[in-house]
Amino acid sequence: MTWKGKDMDTSKRNLYCNLAALCLLAVVLYLFDQYGTEYQIRILNNMAVFITLAVSYNLVNGMCGLLHLGPNAFITIGAYTSALLTMSPMEKQMSFIIEPLIWPFSVLQAPFFVSLIAGGVMATIFAFIISFPVFRVRGDYLAIVTLGFGEVIRVLCNALQGVTNGPLGLKGLQPYTNLWWSWGIAVFTIIVITKLVNSSYGRAMKAIREDEIAAKAMGVDPFRHLMLAFLVSAFFCGVAGGLMAHLITTISPTLFTFFLTFNLLIIIVVGGLGSTTGAVIGAALFAWGGEALRVVESPMNFGAFTIPGIPGMRMVLFSVILMVVIIFARRGIMGRNEFSWNWLFTKLGLNAK
Template sequence: MSGPALSRPAGLIVFGAVLILVAAVTLALPHMVNNYLVRVVIVMCIDVILVASMGLGNGFTGVFSLGHVGFVAVGAYTSGILSLPVTMKHAFLPDLPHWLASFSLPFLPATIAAGLVCAALAAVVGAPLMRLSGYFVSVATLGFLIIVNVVLINASDFTRGARTFAGVPLQTTLPWAMGWMVVTLTVLARIAYSPFGRRFRVVREDPIAARAVGLSILPVRLSAFIVGAFFAGVGGSLYGHYLGAFSPASFYLPYTFALVSMLVIGGMGSISGAVLGVVLVTVTSEVLRNLERGLDLGVIHIPPLYGASQIVLGMMFILVMIFRPSGLMGDREVSPGLFLRRKPTGERE
């Protein structure tokens, strides 16, 4: 573990304290701020799930995949088809096979099913793709994203094709989003900083040395890819049940680049970096989006400049890349232990 090791009881106490804090925020927030800010927090939680799970493959194993949003799309559509009420299935998807059309799952099983479908898909797709490295794997996974998009558009019996998939129950509330985010971050941190997770970084840093000590590359990369895809499917389900209506175009290049930029800004080899990247990009773009509508501060009057927020955001990305090329966190972590004990010298690097 890159953070200082805590004794087991202290670690559990800190984890418990964080859980209580998250629960308190989840319960108190809707009473303290308006619905708009609650929604921003929900979107942030979903993006944290997606970016952190993307970071497991892209950052920790160094396999830069651009196909993550493909899994998000599969997750959203899978859970959407499963949880659509039966009457709506008849109206919206009349050509659905009978066995799918005759039942409707609650939110939680639909979300887990979406995750499992994505994990299975990742196993099939990853088996050949995870043999590639560098640019080749980026291009190949981008190909996967394009294939998912084309399949979604043409499998119109299941997805309504390019038309909007609507009627998904709006069930992603703050407790659901927060809960899944805590589960995701806990699981990812446990994996990434376990002895098994150390293998991720070994195959990233030096594949030849890894092979020399008897570590075969493919299973390591593939397992990170599959775990990442599971949580991408979960995040996709949450996103689908947050929007209620989406189309294949919602899960394509613009969303891919939004998630990649959050990951790169935060720091690719760090789970807390992923959280930081999401929070920073979301807060900045929300603030800028409200600023660009123009301001009337009594003396100064700034006219609306729509689109200015995207330009400023783009400039910020460039600056971060110039001054902090490995992202704000790099591969460091903020772990609860930092508040309790000083970092032992010589722990890392």
């Protein structure tokens, strides 16, 4: 059996399955859009934003095996860039009361989509600049350098009042982010990153993760490929930052602390480092689970005794779940495996073998 034959047999079926899955997603989104409560729509939007973030973050941490701790910086840059572009010059003038907004941001205004792309591009530019110092080191040192960068950006957001309005943040953004935008971008991110990971470039990245010395000896330039992953990841983090800004409609530096990076790290570790499917599952569980667990914080009545509502109980339970996952599935829910139609069909016993 040649490889070509095997590919051809299933590729058509997989294409149809993918299209069917997309249609199903569209129908579900439509139903929620029409009949869902505001609360449900909000959770779904959050889920999509976190899927975009986790999938792109996983490209660096999971596929390339780098402990990158600075995605919050790129999310911040994306969020601010995009927010500054969608606000009208009038609004900006009213918001920036301490120090006026510097030119050209003060006069520029762009449609939502353009502002998202601009956020992504701006994040990519910053990623490009810092990739030179970052990739001189590896391992723990790389973690520290990227962590430091995240903090620098946060501090700058507080200090550069002429650009970011400092601690006051930007308020009253238009809630442009709806289900179509957030899920559209999430699906696009998943497709593009999956294609990249499964291509020759993705293999080179994984080879660097497995053994950088051997990868070099096989002709792979580590710097170029790590940078590629880093920039692609930064771009989508920036776009997701823009989505986030127009979902929450108020942004300030406190929103983008290291805690955000930490949440993303938990998501991809629980989902399975190096698995895009895992990142999606992790993000979905995080966004939905975080809300679903609110139940435990309300007062509960067990007939004989009553538990008063304990704020923060949610986080305790969340930690317990985390520990259970790490103990029983050390490599996360998916490990490094990916969902595939072949796998599903084999499980269902439908694969002609």
